[in-house]
Amino acid sequence: SYVLTQPPSVSVAPGQTARITCGGNNIGSKSVHWYQQKPGQAPVLVVYDDSDRPSGIPERFSGSNSGNTATLTISRVEAGDEADYYCQVWDSSSDPNVVFGGGTKLTVL
Amino acid sequence: QVQLVQSGSELKKPGASVKVSCKASGYTFTSYAMNWVRQAPGQGLEWMGWINTNTGNPTYAQGFTGRFVFSLDTSVSTAYLQISSLKAEDTAVYYCAREGVYSSGWYDYWGQGTLVTVSS
Numbered sequence: 001s002y003v004l005t006q007p008p009s010v011s012v013a014p015g016q017t018a019r020i021t022c023g024g025n026n027i028g029s030k031s032v033h034w035y036q037q038k039p040g041q042a043p044v045l046v047v048y049d050d051s052d053r054p055s056g057i058p059e060r061f062s063g064s065n066s067g068n069t070a071t072l073t074i075s076r077v078e079a080g081d082e083a084d085y086y087c088q089v090w091d092s093s094s095d096p097n098v099v100f101g102g103g104t105k106l107t108v109l
Numbered sequence: 110q111v112q113l114v115q116s117g118s119e120l121k122k123p124g125a126s127v128k129v130s131c132k133a134s135g136y137t138f139t140s141y142a143m144n145w146v147r148q149a150p151g152q153g154l155e156w157m158g159w160i161n162t163n164t165g166n167p168t169y170a171q172g173f174t175g176r177f178v179f180s181l182d183t184s185v186s187t188a189y190l191q192i193s194s195l196k197a198e199d200t201a202v203y204y205c206a207r208e209g210v211y212s213s214g215w216y217d218y219w220g221q222g223t224l225v226t227v228s229s
Binding site: 001031033035037041042043044045048049054086088089090095096097098099100101102103 | 144146153154155156158168170171172204206209212213214215216217219220221222
């Protein structure tokens, strides 16, 4: 099955930029989606198809994908951005078809 | 507005069965696929599979065959997850998640989650 690798944790000061990576074999050829999950809550889609934002998601959230790494970038980080972030892909050749990364805990210092 | 409302927490004994419901509102139920995702305590997200809300045809991920059944009642816009022969390792929060567009692979609305606890 396809494997997505995320760093367990990322820390950033308020107002700075956080970058959360998601590694996978030739992930640049796939569409990557990102979810934010706060404690006790359901995940929320923050970026889909590598770099598109659902309505209601601030422009501070952006995504990129190339080669073997996809990246979620959060600009001007706020305390409210502290959460777990998961990357996800759909791969028709894999079983399971849908794979999530292990998640990254974003801590706002 | 789009909402997915799941049934409440369940406490079950090993060997029992449980049925979790996911009631959709605010959109045409049969226009979007429904997926199921599991999250064990303190762990990440794990995709269980999906059900075609037009045909009722389910697809199960590896590891979720046999004891897991997805079903629908389109008359009440509700999807169901049934787990039989429960084991302690089935203890988790189970989410239903709407696929944004059929075959898009991304999930734009999620239920609030249903905690299933399996303990003797």
